Amino acid sequence: MCAAPKQGQKLPAGVDVEKETVLTGQVLDADGSPVAGAFVRLLDGTREFTAEVVASGTGDFRFFAAPGTWTIRALSSRGNGETTVTPDGTGVFEHDVTVAPS
Incomplete structure (x- = not known):
């Protein structure tokens, strides 16, 4: 069992998107x-x-990350998928990941 925390789109109170790089989306x-x-x-x-x-x-x-190039990969019983994102600064960057059977 994975101990990764459950996520949601609503940002936690106190997150300053002027200082944070947030990668978010939907599978x-x-x-x-x-x-x-x-x-x-x-x-990375x-x-x-x-x-x-x-x-x-x-x-x-x-995810909270730094500016740069990132790959977001989703693995599920309905298939796998990935997308590459390149945030160039702070803010919220939304990218969905579509999965498909292998």
Whole structure:
């Protein structure tokens, strides 16, 4: 069992998006339906594992990162998928990940 915290789109109180880089989005299947409970991994620019969370009941996930190049990979019983994001500063960067059977 993974000990990754459950996530959601609502940012915690006190998060200053003028000082933080937030990567957020939703895990979706090929039909656009949310995928609850997917393991969502954050990989750095060299594709090394950095962090993992469990998508919420509505498929939402969130990471706090630094500007740069990141890969967000989702793994679920409904398939896997990934997307590359390149936040260039602080703020909220929304990117959904679509999963498909392998």
